[in-house]
Amino acid sequence: MGVNLGFQNASHFAKFTTRACSRQLGFQNASHFAKFTIRACSRQLGFQNASHFAKFTIRACSRQLGFQNAAHFAKFTTSALLVIVKLKSLKI
Incomplete structure (x- = not known):
């Protein structure tokens, strides 16, 4: 759009x-x-506050996607983003 x-x-x-x-x-x-x-x-x-809401959402997404916990999900996501940025900088 x-x-x-x-x-x-x-x-x-x-x-x-x-x-x-x-x-x-x-x-x-x-x-x-x-x-x-x-x-x-x-x-x-x-939810008590926005932080509580964010933690719940991240945990729920992590489990739904098959990750062990939110930290595992965050590591995977960060690694994936770094690879994408690196590939874009190489113009591949």
């Missing part, structure tokens, strides 16, 4: 959309909007 609208890629489209929504709703910036949204979702779902 982003490419059809003249954006370079989906990431560029997402950044633009988030900034526009943030300003439209009266937030100072996209970060402020994101913090507010995460806090609101956390409370709505019955």
